[in-house]
Amino acid sequence: MSDVTTESREVSTHGTTITLSWAAATHTGRRREANQDAVLASYPLFVVADGMGGHIGGEIASTSTIDRLRSVVQAGQVNAKAIEKALARAVKDIAARPDVTDDGTGTTVTGVFLDTAGDQAHWVTLNIGDSRVYLERDGTIVQVTTDHSVVQELIASGKLSPEEAENHPYGNVITRAVGPSDSVTPDYVRLDVVDGDRFVICSDGLTKELTDYGIRHFLDENADPAAAVDAMMEAALENGGRDNITIIVLDVAGSSPVSD
Incomplete structure (x- = not known):
């Protein structure tokens, strides 16, 4: 994973002035033939x-969704309305490939954006599906998003119980996705x-292999985002790598006052 780098x-x-640093990586895992994550x-x-x-269908769904959201970033208008319009366009992209997609084709979409439009800056998490956003604050890690899945319901x-859920046969069944038959409102x-x-x-390729405690451990051991991504990815692969794995830290x- 040496190609993972930290951007600031x-x-x-x-x-x-808020200083942000981040790193991201995606991996096919050890058991999948293709990477349907984006x-x-x-x-x-x-x-x-x-x-x-x-x-092919899964790759089209995730790639189309990310491409449409990238256009939102490039346009410089990242807000809930623009995101939902982009997701609606992604649904049309998916439906435009009936040769490889159907009503069972779709993708999760989960993340966070910095909203600076109001009286003060806020983070806004968005979620459709069972990928996750975690937040570590003051030594505690919490899952901010709620999975849209049969098991979570x-x-x-x-x-x-959460313990019973870990090996439930419906563990991979989600109840909402970006796709032809679902709502696109996160x-x-x-x-x-x-x-x-x-x-x-x-993506759930990480949470299938690492507990919340494990994620917090690798954050605490690695102050640099790229190093944290590397460490989590390596651990997830060592633990089986049963699915595609995608991680952003x-x-x-x-933050500091802006100088005059």
Whole structure:
């Protein structure tokens, strides 16, 4: 994974300068023939997409979604409305390939963007599917997004414990995706911008192989985002690498008042 590098950017907004650092990587894993994951790590949007519906169909779904979201970044208007329009266009892209896609084709889309449009900057997470956003803050790691999956619904209804969910036969069945037969409106969560925050955005290829504690361990052991991505990827592959694996680590390294 030596080609993983850390990028940095200083963002001046609302009288302060926020320093962001990030790294991203994707890997086919040890058991899959193709990588249906796709990734976008381009300020201010950091997103993972995990495609499904056959090798070609899944790749088309995830790649089309990431390409459409990249266009939003390039246009300089990253907000919920622009993201939802991009996802709707991705659905049309998927439907335009009936030779390799069908109603079972789709992709997760999960990530975070920095919203500087209001009175103060906020992070906004977005989620469709079972890829995840984690936040490590003040020594504690939490899963910010909620999985759209059969297993999560069973947990929420009290019919299944988190421990039982780990090996449930419906573990890969998601209830929402970006695809011809699904809504393209993500769930959103707004978060304050806090010095020292670390985000992990990942496909389920990582969380199948590492627990939340394991993810936190590799964050704590690696201050540099690229080193943290490398360490998590290596551990996930060593633990089996049963699925495609995609990881973004995004750090809020600090903020300071803007100098006059």
